[in-house]
Amino acid sequence: MINSLRVRLTLWYVLLLAITLALFSAAIYFAVRSALYETLDDSLEDRANLAESLIRMDDGFVPNDEIAIPGDPLEGENFTRIYNGDGELIFDNSGDLGVPESESAIARALLPRCDGCSHNSNTRHEDIGQGMRVLTQRVDGELGGFEAVRVVEVGLSEGDLHDTLNILFWTIVIAYPLALIGATAGVIFLAGRALSPIDRMTQVARRITAEDLGQRIGGPQSNDEVGRLARTFDEMIARLDDAFQRQRQFTADASHELRTPLTAIKGQTEVALQRERDTAGYQEVLRTVNAEVDRMIRLVASLLALARADSGEIPLSRENVALNELVGDAAEQIGPIAAEKQVTVEVDAPQPVRLSADQDLILQLLLNLLDNAVKYSPPGGTVRASVSTRDGQAEVRIADEGPGIAQEHQDRIFDRFYRADSARTRADGGAGLGLSISRWIVERHGGTIAVESTPGHGAAFIVRLPLS
Numbered sequence: 001m002i003n004s005l006r007v008r009l010t011l012w013y014v015l016l017l018a019i020t021l022a023l024f025s026a027a028i029y030f031a032v033r034s035a036l037y038e039t040l041d042d043s044l045e046d047r048a049n050l051a052e053s054l055i056r057m058d059d060g061f062v063p064n065d066e067i068a069i070p071g072d073p074l075e076g077e078n079f080t081r082i083y084n085g086d087g088e089l090i091f092d093n094s095g096d097l098g099v100p101e102s103e104s105a106i107a108r109a110l111l112p113r114c115d116g117c118s119h120n121s122n123t124r125h126e127d128i129g130q131g132m133r134v135l136t137q138r139v140d141g142e143l144g145g146f147e148a149v150r151v152v153e154v155g156l157s158e159g160d161l162h163d164t165l166n167i168l169f170w171t172i173v174i175a176y177p178l179a180l181i182g183a184t185a186g187v188i189f190l191a192g193r194a195l196s197p198i199d200r201m202t203q204v205a206r207r208i209t210a211e212d213l214g215q216r217i218g219g220p221q222s223n224d225e226v227g228r229l230a231r232t233f234d235e236m237i238a239r240l241d242d243a244f245q246r247q248r249q250f251t252a253d254a255s256h257e258l259r260t261p262l263t264a265i266k267g268q269t270e271v272a273l274q275r276e277r278d279t280a281g282y283q284e285v286l287r288t289v290n291a292e293v294d295r296m297i298r299l300v301a302s303l304l305a306l307a308r309a310d311s312g313e314i315p316l317s318r319e320n321v322a323l324n325e326l327v328g329d330a331a332e333q334i335g336p337i338a339a340e341k342q343v344t345v346e347v348d349a350p351q352p353v354r355l356s357a358d359q360d361l362i363l364q365l366l367l368n369l370l371d372n373a374v375k376y377s378p379p380g381g382t383v384r385a386s387v388s389t390r391d392g393q394a395e396v397r398i399a400d401e402g403p404g405i406a407q408e409h410q411d412r413i414f415d416r417f418y419r420a421d422s423a424r425t426r427a428d429g430g431a432g433l434g435l436s437i438s439r440w441i442v443e444r445h446g447g448t449i450a451v452e453s454t455p456g457h458g459a460a461f462i463v464r465l466p467l468s
């Protein structure tokens with residue numbers, strides 16, 4: 001149970017909510033309580049002041065037997081008592097309330113006055129039982145020309161106040177667990193909803209195998225952390241799926257490519273062995289077999305290069321490379337093949353362009369592109385290779401006058417084993433791996449490769465590499 005994020009989240013939330021609610025309820029209860037007592041004390045003071053004004057006359061205290069404090073309509077809920085300077089009760093309308101006289105408070109109020117003494121400060125609020133709150137107030141005046149003291153004692157019932165507090169207390173006691181239960185149910189529901197994609201992810205991940213990468217979490221996904229995780233998970237599975245499919249396709253294509261020359265060799269040798277032949281006959285067969293073996297060697301070398309590239313095994317040994325000179329070297333190397341096809345290779349690299357790159361790999365890239373350009377050029381055509389710099393990048397452009405590449409093939413010719421026109425190129429021995437190796441080399445150097453072509457008007461391959 002405790003291993004469930006949902007349960008842990010809920011427990012934490014409920015604990016925090018319980019503490020917060022308890023503090024909040026206590027704060028409300030005590031704030032209301034103190035406000036109610038303050039109001040009650042204000043009323044007590046008003047009553048005491050009223051009583052004081054009623055026991056004074058212009059020139060002194062009202063004689064004891066003339067004291068008249070008007071009766072209260074809410075009889076039984078308040079009272080007034082007046083004491084003389086000797087602490088004797090001279091007026092009392094408390095009736096049968098049975099409130100005991102607060103002797104100590106009266107004694108304190110009667111203590112001789114002194115400056116700064118706390119004992120005869122005017123008011124004291126005391127809860128003296130019987131549900132009454134009492135205020136004892138000293139009144140100084142004169143009687144018959146002499147200084148005299150009276151003590152006014154007023155009381156008010158705390159009944160209403162206690163009723164209000166009781167209602168508040170029971171409201172809190174009942175509402176507290178209800179709020180907690182409601183919030184807990186809400187959190188369990190919401191946490192479950194928010195976390196359900198994670199459960200789905202777990203189930204999907206369990207079902208996924210290399211053979212079945214078609215599983216997705218899917219469904220509408222929110223834009224929160226869990227939603228993003230689910231989307232990222234789906235994207236990752238899609239990439240894996242894609243990678244596995246490419247892998248399978250690659251293996252199938254590679255086997256197919258290897259079978260073609262092997263079938264050719266098998267056919268040639270079988271025919272040759274059917275009857276005895278002269279030397280020239282055997283040489284003819286061997287030449288064909290040799291050509292097929294060459295094709296296989298090239299294919300296996302390309303496959304090996306791609307496999308190494310995939311596993312990241314090929315380290316770049318960067319050095320300072322003069323790209324303009326390298327293009328010249330590549331054009332020279334391709335010269336004999338071009339001459340055989342009556343294709344002219346022109347190099348336009350007037351400025352020195354230097355970059356930090358792996359010289360062997362860049363040469364291989366240039367040879368691949370030039371080889372293609374010559375291969376697809378018509379006899380008498382011209383291949384133009386130029387080097388320039390643009391926007392802080394070196395740019396190599398290799399253009400031919402061949403058939404060009406249709407728009408729908410332009411994006412795909414860099415894919416492994418992809419040929420725009422298999423019938424045409426197979427005769428020339430291409431397996432459709434040259435451009436994927438070229439693209440890998442360019443990207444490994446942080447550059448880009450693109451093709452521009454209008455079918456019928458030649459093709460131009462543009463390689464951009466960062467300058468050193």
Ligand code: ADP
Binds near residue numbers: 372404414425429459
């Ligand atoms: P291949 O070994 O078949 O040439 P590449 O990967 O080098 O393989 O090229 C892939 C495909 O791109 C070729 O089969 C061809 O259809 C097309 N292609 C490449 N270069 C050119 C070019 N210069 N002119 C026309 N088509 C080209």
